[in-house]
Amino acid sequence: MITMIAAAAENNALGKDNDLVWHLPDDFKRFKTLTTGHHIIMGRKTWESFPRPLPKRTHLVITRNKDYKAEGAIVVHAMEDALAFAKDDSNAFIIGGGEIYTIGLNFATHIELTRVHGEFEADAFFPEIDPAIWELQESVFHEADDKHKHAFTYETWKRR
Template structure:
């Protein structure tokens, strides 16, 4: 199994505020869809609740401490360890948030697909964990300047474990 964290985070690692993303980057959404389609996506309950609905062509695995939580057409578990066990062991699975789930997942991740949004967000209340350069190698970086559809410059960064 390859465990990949996928996120969009500002230079100060800000992910979102009040369970919502801070920016709207259509090319980031396209990349997210392209990379995660056909795969299992693991997320915390708050992240699932923030989605506009089911993400098409993906199997949703929701981690929650709530013992009686149910979500139609989703797999509900109570820990990251359980989430990883219910996923196919010979495929890439994606951790899609939120901040607490990313933090728990860093130790088991093989890859990080990060959209680094250039700028900071002081009002954020959820953050991506620090990427330790002694444990991760930046394998690829593709810069995307701001334009009429994107209010921020950003870079698609792919990290792999050393």
């Protein structure tokens, strides 16, 4: 399996200035649970947004820069290279950003999307999910509460 995992607003906003525009602790926990023990594939800007590598995951960073170094990660130069490196993983995860998701949409078999209810100003966006290609398998709504300023829905999509 190749799974894209993201949190995106109703207008597909992912983030602004290389950061998220919301704080959803339960979504962070879900991300950790799903991705731990797996390869996580990301672009350079996503990698650089981390304070340090995420524990118990193999980090694959895609960049066009042939001289780029990323301590704690494996640097590759195309999605195909990242997927070849992760070929023995039962479920490799594509974790962003916007350009990597757009490329990854052609390779993914599943999407784990946290749909944040609201529209946000952003400079990075998740691609549109085409219902002719993707089928919604599960949808679980979460109300806004004292830890979550915004309501959200976990959506699991599978390629048809």
